[in-house]
Amino acid sequence: MAETMRAYRMSGWGDAPGATAVPVPRPGPGQVLVRVAGCGLCRSDLTMRRMPRAIGERLGWAMPFTLGHETAGRIAALGAGVDGLAEGDPVALVATGSCGTCRFCVRGLDNSCPRGSAGRGYGLDGGLADYVLAGRRGLLPLGGLDPRHAGPLTDAGATAYHAVRRSLPRIVPGGTAVVLGAGGLGAFAVQFLRLLTAARVVAVDPSQDRRAYAESVGAHHALSGVDENTADRLRALTGGLGADAVLDFVGTDATIAAGLASVRPAGAYGLVGSAGGRLTAPWFGTLPKDGEVYTFQGSTIADAQEVIALAAAGLIRNEVEEFGFDGVDEAYTRLAAGGLTGRAVVVLER
CATH class of the missing domain: 3.40.50.720 (NAD(P)-binding Rossmann-like Domain)
Structure with missing residues (x-):
């Protein structure tokens, strides 16, 4: 595995995001390293570059971080204590952050988790990179769905x-x-x-x-x-x-x-x-x-599971337009101009 990877990141408050090279993360106990196949873009990404520092820090965000919260890929490595998964399995990453233990999470209302103000792609490193880390709770098996296109199911769909x-x-x-x-x-x-x-x-x-x-x-x-x-x-x-x-x-x-x-x-x-x-x-x-x-903001893990099941059964269409990593800026420009019919997806799987 390479020592560095491509990533499209926010570098500072009020700064425009851009592509850079960063170290490949390593999974710790309870973590999974996912090789990203595709990452969807969202209009909320456009607002992050205008996020005032005071608000961002109140939400628990820290600069710099990698954008991208509609992510799917294949398991590249497992940290200690992770079971039920194997390297190569196709998975989607839950879009919203949650702790799993608060009064909201235990009732299935994890999109209301008070710790969910920061998550992958909004305050923490997201999926517009070759690899991304996730906890076991944040992974959803994809079965036969194509991980290059499944990311939008976890946010836009859910x-x-x-x-x-x-x-x-x-x-x-x-x-x-x-x-x-x-x-x-x-x-x-x-x-x-x-x-x-x-x-x-x-x-x-x-x-x-x-x-x-x-x-x-x-x-x-x-x-x-x-x-x-x-x-x-x-x-x-x-x-x-x-x-x-x-x-x-x-x-x-x-x-x-x-x-x-x-x-x-x-x-x-x-x-x-x-x-x-x-x-x-x-x-x-x-x-x-x-x-x-x-x-409300976001969705629950159960919502994402059900949407993935509907897609796997062929009951819904997930219209996407592919962009390469070098086309991220073009994709965001078209998204901002309202020039897309479906969801823009940056395909990273080689």
Whole structure:
């Protein structure tokens, strides 16, 4: 095994990330070294280069660190005390950090773990490198799935799955579920809504290509991007009643306002997108009467396991566009410009 490896890293607060060479890590007791096959890119990566030092350090982040939290690969070496795995096994790495012992983790709510503010690719070394370390708890067997493309299932897929699962009690057969933003997460949400509900699914996105893809994976309707008429258009589709659930994978002022205005009484609005939008309207007449408004970050290990199982069964599509390690900057540029239909994946397996 080589002594050094390629890595795409944040070097300092406010600095642009870049490629460099770093030592290959060695697994300690309870750790596993994974040779990365592919690592997905996420819009949250773009915000990390603007992270103020005070906030980052409060979250437990330390510079420098390697980006990449949608990672899959093959086991390269096992530390002492790790069993049930063998070198060469294909695995995906859980995207969110968690301790496994707190009151949230033991109830299966590991995405709410208070120690989860720092994890692989956000404050700790992630998967945009030839190798990455993980604890046994953070590894998910992939079976026959291609580890070059499986990384997005652990974050984009699992986060969308968590959003849909939260909304299920509010969605009635024959009702309507709306997905605002049909990019990497939203396209997964469309598929999960079709699998898990008997609702009509509406995707809303400014990109014609993403609207077409949303329809190809099951959306009954696809509307152009959010504007001042979006709520009226969605209510027209529901006979004036409104949607059972609106899942917002964008999170701007406009999508928050339009999403809430589109929810029927006793419906649900889920805010997943992290664009930093605000709601300034008074709650009365704005929030859904007797409804539910929720937000969260990341997903649980159980969510990721279930998404991987759905993918292995051929029940969902995981659309990716491959980039080489030398194309990381290009991939992030296209991601920032909204020029991708599926998920950008940097393939490192040689």
